[in-house]
Amino acid sequence: MSDGITLGEAQRRGVELLAAARSDAEIDVDWLLTAATGLNNARRRAHPEDWMTETAWRRFRALLQRRYRGEPVAYLLGRRGFLDFDLVVTPAVLIPRPETEHLVEAALETPAARVLELGTGSGCIAIALARAWPAASVDATDCSAEALTVATQNAAILGVEGIRFLRGDWYEPVSGPRYNLIVANPPYIGEQEPEPDQDDARFEPRIALRAEEDGLAALRTIIAGAPDHLEPTGRLWVEHGFRQGPAVRDCLAAHGFEAIETRLDLAGHERVSGGRLGYPRDE
Numbered sequence: 001m002s003d004g005i006t007l008g009e010a011q012r013r014g015v016e017l018l019a020a021a022r023s024d025a026e027i028d029v030d031w032l033l034t035a036a037t038g039l040n041n042a043r044r045r046a047h048p049e050d051w052m053t054e055t056a057w058r059r060f061r062a063l064l065q066r067r068y069r070g071e072p073v074a075y076l077l078g079r080r081g082f083l084d085f086d087l088v089v090t091p092a093v094l095i096p097r098p099e100t101e102h103l104v105e106a107a108l109e110t111p112a113a114r115v116l117e118l119g120t121g122s123g124c125i126a127i128a129l130a131r132a133w134p135a136a137s138v139d140a141t142d143c144s145a146e147a148l149t150v151a152t153q154n155a156a157i158l159g160v161e162g163i164r165f166l167r168g169d170w171y172e173p174v175s176g177p178r179y180n181l182i183v184a185n186p187p188y189i190g191e192q193e194p195e196p197d198q199d200d201a202r203f204e205p206r207i208a209l210r211a212e213e214d215g216l217a218a219l220r221t222i223i224a225g226a227p228d229h230l231e232p233t234g235r236l237w238v239e240h241g242f243r244q245g246p247a248v249r250d251c252l253a254a255h256g257f258e259a260i261e262t263r264l265d266l267a268g269h270e271r272v273s274g275g276r277l278g279y280p281r282d283e
């Protein structure tokens with residue numbers, strides 16, 4: 001057993017390595033050890049003296065090295081929790097964020113029969129809405145075929161029916177009756193903003209993160225296109241950067257939205273804005 005290692009010793013060495021580079025070393029090591037061994041935290045903590053199998057130790061070391069280099073835990077595990085469900089995630093999709101749960105919560109306040117999500121990524125928003133409103137018809141678009149494959153897989157795994165996943169540029173693949181609700185978490189980081197060097201965003205698709213016009217280009221396209229795709233009094237909710245609230249509210253007002261509101265995230269930052277489309281003034 002000279003090369004063998006116990007669960008407790010593997011845990012200790014993992015935390016020692018990651019703590020040099022990351023703040024959440026213990027939590028990360030827990031996730032990676034569970035993935036490598038198939039044993040949950042309680043089971044491992046109850047028996048730290050148990051030996052790891054050679055395969056599990058090799059798997060753990062490989063995951064640890066990738067995490068040390070900065071790869072997000074969600075990509076290493078291939079999944080991430082969102083609201084009350086788990087999603088498959090690959091490097092083709094943005095890792096769903098807790099901030100986006102506020103967007104879903106805002107959208108769910110007013111029931112809608114026809115829903116459009118723009119830029120669905122992993123499918124997290126469309127799936128959350130379809131789970132809450134099983135009778136609703138939900139369309140979800142993305143320009144990335146790889147992202148739509150992941151979103152379709154997630155809907156199938158979760159047994160969510162009734163979502164049409166459509167590939168194309170924002171509203172381009174959408175036709176047919178207007179919607180009661182449009183929702184989007186588009187890319188909103190400005191092209192000029194510094195590259196994130198510490199966090200998960202380094203590994204996420206650039207097209208999911210970056211937008212021109214100081215990060216406002218996609219938000220403006222989505223808001224400007226909404227009146228042509230919403231029923232009168234239909235609602236639009238978008239997620240945005242924490243400094244973009246004023247610009248987003250101005251844009252919503254300029255395109256005929258009323259009852260405009262902004263919601264804060266858990267850090268107290270303006271994060272989600274939306275409004276209700278007014279009746280056209282010339283009718």
Ligand SMILES: C[S@@+](CC[C@H](N)C(=O)[O-])C[C@H]1O[C@@H](n2cnc3c(N)ncnc32)[C@H](O)[C@@H]1O
Nearest residue numbers: 094096119120121142143144169170185186208
């Ligand atoms: C910030 S991610 C949001 C993903 C997911 N909705 C979420 O909240 O986690 C933005 C998504 O918009 C998609 N996207 C970027 N540009 C697009 C475009 N021109 N048309 C459609 N989708 C686009 C990206 O592929 C990405 O999946």
